[in-house]
Amino acid sequence: MTRATARRRRTASALMALALAGGASTAALTLATPAYADSWRDKEYWLAESGITKAWDVSKGAGVKVAVIDSGVDGKHPDLAGVLGGGVDISGAGSANGQASIGAKPEHGTLVATMLAGRGHQAPDASAKPSAKPSASATPGSGPAVGPEGIVGVAPEAQLLSVSTWLGSANPGGKSDQAQIPEAVRWAVDNGARVINISLGSTSPAWPQSWDAAFLYAEQKDVVIVAAAGNRVGGNVQVGAPATIPGVLTVAGLDRTGAASIDSSSQGISIGVAAPAEDLVGGMPNGGYAEWAGTSGATPIVAGVAALIRSKWPEMSASQVINRIVSTAKDAGAPGKDPLYGFGVLNAEAALKADVPETKVNPLGSISDWIRVHRRGNLATTASAAAPAPSSAAPTLPEATVPVAEKPSQLDSALPAAVVLGFGCLLVGIVVAAAVQLRAAMRRPPKNGPDGPDKSEPGAEPGAADPAASSNPS
Template identity: 80%
Template sequence: MDNGAKVINISLGSTTPQWPQSWDAAFLYAEQKDVVIVAAAGNRVGGNTQVGAPATIPGVLTVAGLDRKNVASVDASSQGISIGVAAPAENLLGGLPAGGYAEWAGTSGSTPIVAGVAALIRSKWPDMSAEQVINRIVSTAKDAGAPGKDPLYGYGILNAEAALKADVPEVSVNPLGTIAEWIRVHRRGNAAPATPLPTATSVPSAAPTLPEATVPAAKAPSQRDSAIGAAVVIGFAALFVAIIAAAAVQLRRAARNPSLAVEEPDTGVMESVKSRPDS
């Protein structure tokens, strides 16, 4: 991308729709560099019953495979909601690095066909954005399968001529989504930076809601309490003195008159009572 690439073809994939978080930065960088990325949907014969990453990454133009009758290929294709268009994937002829040609099948062959059309569009309109290029390809595709976009054909079968000649209205967003928005939602890429914790000097302490604890102080008794206590003590003392005085008087009287203190002896004889004759 830093060397000026405007279209990237990815003829490889995986068996899982998830991708490592480390891929986010690479695809985001490509999106920011206005690069069109075209990726293979995968092949059932290779174990891809559904589209695998990187063809599931938002903003990537994913390509499904067709047989020679322009029907979704059973072996040389896959299915998934991220498919953008379908292109031939069976009985393909391709050049070899060392020279010569070979016949092959799979979305690894259909993907370069779509990437080539994207390169032709960018060659014809050098200033056209990646969003416009992708929109031109999917909006001019020939609908196939279920009406509208479906998981086998996407928007339809690639129509190279219409993509290069049709009058296509401009769009402001990529119809296949954007990795930047996906990161923002799923990776919390737009999370606000952490706010530094306030220091003790920057935030005043709140006023205490309870009074500070204090040790209770001894309280001097009041004059009233002292007077009542003294009266009670004096009253009990006077009563005690009166009892002692009464006892002394009684003892003195007994000493002066001993007869008052002599009791009659107990004889143990009962007096007989004479009965009176009946009159």
């Protein structure tokens, strides 16, 4: 590895280390175990204002697995009882089932999970104050009951997969941020996730080429990926990866009035929809609760709605799910799609009840098309996962093939031979003709006999020889 390459990797890792800090550092975390947990339920204003309680008339997420790629999810939280359907640790520093809270912000994953699929709980004390809010279990369906106390998530009947990663500080497990993310995405896809929640981000819009294959794999397997846009107060003025990857549903944040949040949201052309990001509440590891803020909290709200849609229409493609969410959003800001609100403000009721034309194209793009144009169709080679889970999924890329040489053209090989043969015959002919001519010349007799012409003059003395004849052989 060259120094330049190492420096680029350290820089990218440092940028990604801001991922979870952006979501939790903006939150004024209020840790508490209140006497009446339903007081936290009363603070979930987004359930009504985003149309979620009305969307529950149609679906509550039953039968859908949602992967939470985060700092680990505490499955022992009372509001998450029976919610986790599996998990894994990708970092090498957490628990095998992904439920240990790790990283720079260990509480982050449990906050996200309770907002996404919390089921509340029954008060352990029968004399506890009854909840002022109606229970989500009042809607038709045979799914798990939702308790009147604590946090109820957007998709309370969905199952979660906890995929723990170590982000925001040096990983004692040794794996870098860049290595953990693609491995986490692949594991989630291979283990049945229909929706993936990624409440993390970076200050860089670019992503490592090693991520291409994993996000392409998710796209090919028809999985919806929902990612946080990032927060200005965390240094993310513009949307950073992985929220910039084509095809990913990127979530911006709103303040309590429904306007784009100044602190708890960034901006960018990849934003798909906006959702509440301030004055949020969620569960903490070890059973507590907290108030927090950031697009890290807005993301599970949208991911939960995606789970509601996939539960209602199991055969609906990921592109159609995303299109249903963005096309039913309430337009805000500049008319049409804009870099603050994307297509608009989330409207869960419309996403579940409106008539939306079918589409085969993801309105947020395709990583497959992007790779073909920007990478010239080439994917970076990455190390294979140590122990991939059993899956019937076909490999992302076809098996490599060795090109077969074409048989040489007979015309091309015959022409040079004919030329050489022709010149050879011509040369032989010339030599033969020359030899015949020479032989014929040697056999031709002299004109005046064998002794040549008689050069004696009349009257010469007998015996007087011609001087010229003395040079002839006798």
